[in-house]
Amino acid sequence: MRIGIGPSAAYDDVPYTRGGTVERSEVGALVRSAVDGDAAAWKAIVEGLGPLVWSVVRAHRLSDADAHEVYQTVWFRFAQHLGRIREPEKTGSWLASTARHECLKVHRNARRLMLTDDPQLLDRVSEDGAPEQSLLEAEEAAAQSERVRRLWQEFEELGERCRQLLRVLIASPPPSYQEVSAALDIAVGSIGPLRQRCLRRLRARLEARGSM
Amino acid sequence: MNDTGDTGDGTGFDGPPGDHGADFGDTDFDGADFDDGLLEEELRQAAGVLDPLPSALLQIAVDAYALHDLDARVAELTFDSLVDGIPVRGATDAPRMLTFSAGEVTLDVEVGPQGLLGQVLPPQSARIEVLGGPQTAATLTADDMGRFTADTPLSGPFALRLRAGGDVVVTEWLRA
Numbered sequence: 001m002r003i004g005i006g007p008s009a010a011y012d013d014v015p016y017t018r019g020g021t022v023e024r025s026e027v028g029a030l031v032r033s034a035v036d037g038d039a040a041a042w043k044a045i046v047e048g049l050g051p052l053v054w055s056v057v058r059a060h061r062l063s064d065a066d067a068h069e070v071y072q073t074v075w076f077r078f079a080q081h082l083g084r085i086r087e088p089e090k091t092g093s094w095l096a097s098t099a100r101h102e103c104l105k106v107h108r109n110a111r112r113l114m115l116t117d118d119p120q121l122l123d124r125v126s127e128d129g130a131p132e133q134s135l136l137e138a139e140e141a142a143a144q145s146e147r148v149r150r151l152w153q154e155f156e157e158l159g160e161r162c163r164q165l166l167r168v169l170i171a172s173p174p175p176s177y178q179e180v181s182a183a184l185d186i187a188v189g190s191i192g193p194l195r196q197r198c199l200r201r202l203r204a205r206l207e208a209r210g211s212m
Numbered sequence: 213m214n215d216t217g218d219t220g221d222g223t224g225f226d227g228p229p230g231d232h233g234a235d236f237g238d239t240d241f242d243g244a245d246f247d248d249g250l251l252e253e254e255l256r257q258a259a260g261v262l263d264p265l266p267s268a269l270l271q272i273a274v275d276a277y278a279l280h281d282l283d284a285r286v287a288e289l290t291f292d293s294l295v296d297g298i299p300v301r302g303a304t305d306a307p308r309m310l311t312f313s314a315g316e317v318t319l320d321v322e323v324g325p326q327g328l329l330g331q332v333l334p335p336q337s338a339r340i341e342v343l344g345g346p347q348t349a350a351t352l353t354a355d356d357m358g359r360f361t362a363d364t365p366l367s368g369p370f371a372l373r374l375r376a377g378g379d380v381v382v383t384e385w386l387r388a
Contacts, residue, residue, distance in 0.1 A: 034277070034280070035280075039277055042274070042277040042280075043274050043277075046270065046273040046274050046276075047270070050265055050269070050270050050273055051265050053273075054264075054265040054269070055259075058263060068266070068269060069368045069369055069387050070387060071269050071273075072269070072272055072273070072276075072345065072368070072369045073368075073369040073385050073386065073387045075272070075273040075276045076276050076279055076345070076346075076369050076371070076385040077384060077385040078276075079276045079277055079278075079279040079280045080279055080280070080281070080286060080371070080382065080384065080385055081286065082280045083280075083282055084286070102387060105292075105294050105295065105387070106387070108294050108295070109294055148257075148258045148261055148262065149262070151254060151255060151258050152255075152258045152259075152262050152263075155255060155258070166252075166255060167259070169252060170252060170255045170256040170259045171256075171259075172256050172259070172260060174256070195248070195252075196245075196248055199248040199251050199252055200244075200248070202251065202255075203247070203251055
């Protein structure tokens with residue numbers, strides 16, 4: 001559905017201006033419309049920022065069940081606070097920061113309770129990936145799929161800091177640095193240099209494996 | 213490997229953190245920067261295939277609009293033993309203690325494996341709904357002393373909606 005056709009169109013026109021600023025500039029207005037009862041505006045917010053929330057949750061290595069519950073909790077709380085958000089244009093940061101806090105609570109709780117499911121998801125393929133599935137099964141896509149798999153594997157094996165930062169950065173549409181900062185509690189100014197370092201480390205790993 | 217200028221082997225970028233600023237505008241740097249963008253984009257597409265936002269979750273968030281309730285006051289979480297609590301030695305499976313406040317109304321809640329134990333302050337009888345999402349709710353009653361219990365263990369996101377007098381108070385959504 002949103003994969004395959006959707007994702008590139010949204011930011012093709014803004015290749016390296018970080019932060020999907022085109023989409024984000026509308027968030028404030030959408031929030032105000034949603035407060036006034038516009039369900040379509042709400043849906044647009046969810047579609048625009050849902051992937052960011054998902055990325056933040058995924059960056060924190062939760063089990064699937066925890067990830068799903070944190071994701072829902074964040075949106076329920078946002079719906080509840082809708083009319084009280086002080087700076088609607090910073091909704092992405094609000095969501096990212098709320099997701100982060102809930103993720104940290106899961107980690108605290110996990111120290112008390114034994115985890116039953118495995119948070120490592122290296123070879124997991126999405127459950128509802130039907131459209132991608134048929135694509136991946138196609139003969140000519142096999143090589144590409146292998147490349148994607150290897151890329152993802154190298155990414156998963158990066159150091160924890162890099163993996164976490166990149167997982168948030170690769171939300172689609174791309175988050176702003178303010179949102180990344182809220183998601184990971186790191187200074188906006190350090191994101192660019194860290195991003196550069198992490199991407200180059202990833203490239204070095206791929207090259208070492210002969211995957212580039 | 214074929215381009216020693218930007219293999220980005222990690223060690224090469226461990227120099228003075230600010231030094232790349234001086235390179236800005238240099239063609240090598242621009243090229244590397246461009247490559248970074250491409251790799252990030254490739255990774256973004258990989259995430260779209262291998263770890264996308266599940267469509268069911270997207271729909272739940274869309275449906276969550278129904279939880280938007282302008283008439284209710286939000287009782288904010290003011291204490292959570294998971295965050296603010298001092299761990300008691302030997303009490304590793306102690307129930308989670310939560311306190312929510314909205315103006316003069318306070319709700320103390322204990323969440324344990326057996327269910328829920330709560331206290332409305334100031335003490336008063338009240339109707340309490342345990343919300344689990346936009347659709348689900350179970351109803352409880354607080355007695356004259358403001359006490360209430362639920363025998364079903366909470367799981368997943370939850371909020372309590374309290375009706376006392378003409379007032380509606382909803383606790384901040386939390387994950388049990």
